[in-house]
Amino acid sequence: MPHQTDMPDGSQTNGQRLKRLRMRRRWDQRKLAEASGYSLSAVRKFEQGHRSLDRADVILAFSKALDCHPTEITGQPYTPPDSDRDGQAALASVGAVRRALLRHGRPARPTGQEAAGVDLNTLRERVAAANGHRQGASLTKLGDLLPALLRDLQVSVDVYAGDRRREAYDLLASGYECAMQYLYKLGRSSDATLATERVLWSAEQTEDPLRVLSARWYDAGEFLSIGEHDEAGAIIDGALSTLGAMRADSPEKVSLTGAFHLKASLNHARATDSEAAERHLKKAQKQAELLGHDRNDYELQFGPTNCAIWSVSLPVEMGRGREAVRRAELVTRALPDQYAPERRSHHYIDVGRAYYYNGQHDEAFEAFVKAERLAPQATRMHAGVRETTHTMLHATRRTTLFEFGMRLGVV
Incomplete structure (x- = not known):
């Protein structure tokens, strides 16, 4: 069996990465326990994979103690296994989207053809299509649209003036929001943060107070995540x-x-x-x-x-499994089928984690599979799903769970 440090990072548990970060600082487990506020027993269980290190507040406590970014514990971004062709396809546009974000605020210098082709009605339709893919959790399709769309939106704010320019900035802010969600779902947190900054700046140019506040909702999330x-x-x-x-x-x-x-x-x-x-x-x-x-x-x-x-x-x-399961059983029955797949998939991820905390591992696995059907790439890239599945695999090698773990790339 390969040594822990020779394993691909995506197949390691958060606990294994926690141990590596602790050893980098030359701390023993007792020192980490004292610095984080968790017991020595808890630290040992996390590092050995006997306890799932998936809750954000716990990860944040350890990241603050070790003075590292939370993603150094969660291992993001992950690389999908070669067998996951859809996952590989979803990542294909990351570089182009990043380049579009870096060009923000620079003169677009459009060609004559680009300038003549700018049309707000057409851009509005394209932004609506991007948001449709975003809500439908179609990350590959969203990634395919974004590079050209962001370029054309950046051209539009250079070409227009007055009210039409403010409208163009509103569309640009929405395009950046799509980019932010695309990158966030794929675990590219630093690039998603860059996109959030672009959302804020563009929203401010609209001079619409409510539009600016909607951008600050995401800004608050950036600070919350760290x-x-x-x-x-x-x-x-x-x-x-x-x-x-x-x-x-x-x-x-x-x-x-x-x-x-x-x-x-x-x-x-x-x-x-x-x-x-x-x-x-x-x-x-x-x-x-x-x-x-x-x-x-x-x-x-x-x-x-x-x-x-x-x-x-x-x-x-x-981490209140019993309460979460009680609420989930009421909510899931009433969840509209037409509600956005992205939001429904995240609900089933929460339901799966709730069942896990409640000791109901079979139900947790079933909920994760429902989430995967709705949003394959986002579910497989979700840090909580990956860590919880890792921990369940530590307890049982059930065939269907093992196959799910292979799709996640954690085994």
């Missing part, structure tokens, strides 16, 4: 204050307010403040009741369905 809860909270609180000061309760305002309360609930859940997390969830649910239906303002889905999905995510984030 455990900077105070910074994420400051962005969220600022947005909620701005929204609260607006007089008219338009559907867009209500929807954004609810979305920020959901983001606040996640921020508090990862900061292990369960009371604040539930408080913000209830506030989001009140906004959803005001709307009465699901909306997709600025491509931020919000409404009763989204609140129901997040009600499962929060106890999962806090």
Whole structure:
């Protein structure tokens, strides 16, 4: 059997990577336990693969103790196995999308043909198609569209002026959001962060206060993902204050307010403040009741369905398996079939993790397979799915679970 350090990084557990990072600092397990706040027994179980190291708050605690980025523990980005042709195809456009992001803010210097071909109606249709692939979890198709689309959007903001230029910036911000989600789902976190910065800048050029706030929703997520809860909270609180000061309760305002309360609930859940997390969830649910239906303002889905999905995510984030399973069984039955595959797949990932925390490994595996059917590449690239599957494989070599692990590239 190959030595741990000779194994492909994607086939290692988070615990094995944690051990490697600990040894790099010349720490023993006791020192890591003291620095992270976890027990020596817990550190040993994580490193040996007896306990799944998949919860964000735990990973963040170790990354802060070791002064490393969380992805150094999760191993992202992953490279799909050669057998996963769809996964390989999804990655094919990463380099071209990255180049388009790097060109942001530079003079587009369009050719005469490019300048003459700019048409906002056509661009609007192309952005809508990209968002359709994004919500449909079609990462390969999204990646195929993005490089040329981003180039044409960058040309459009150079060509137009006045209101039409502001509209072009709105479309550009949406294009960058698609790029951000494409890169994030493929585990390219640093490139996704770059895309988020482009979203913010472009949204500000629209001079639409709600459009700017919708971009800050993603900005808060960037800080949340690295455990900077105070910074994420400051962005969220600022947005909620701005929204609260607006007089008219338009559907867009209500929807954004609810979305920020959901983001606040996640921020508090990862900061292990369960009371604040539930408080913000209830506030989001009140906004959803005001709307009465699901909306997709600025491509931020919000409404009763989204609140129901997040009600499962929060106890999962806090490792409360029993509560998460209880909520999941109610939510899953009511989940509309027409709801975006991307969101439904993430729900089933949360359901799988909930079952795992509750000791129901067969049910966890079945939920992961449902998520994979809806969003193959995003599910196989999901850090929590990979780590939990690794840990379940440590306990059993069931054929179907082993085959799933092979599709993930963890065995």
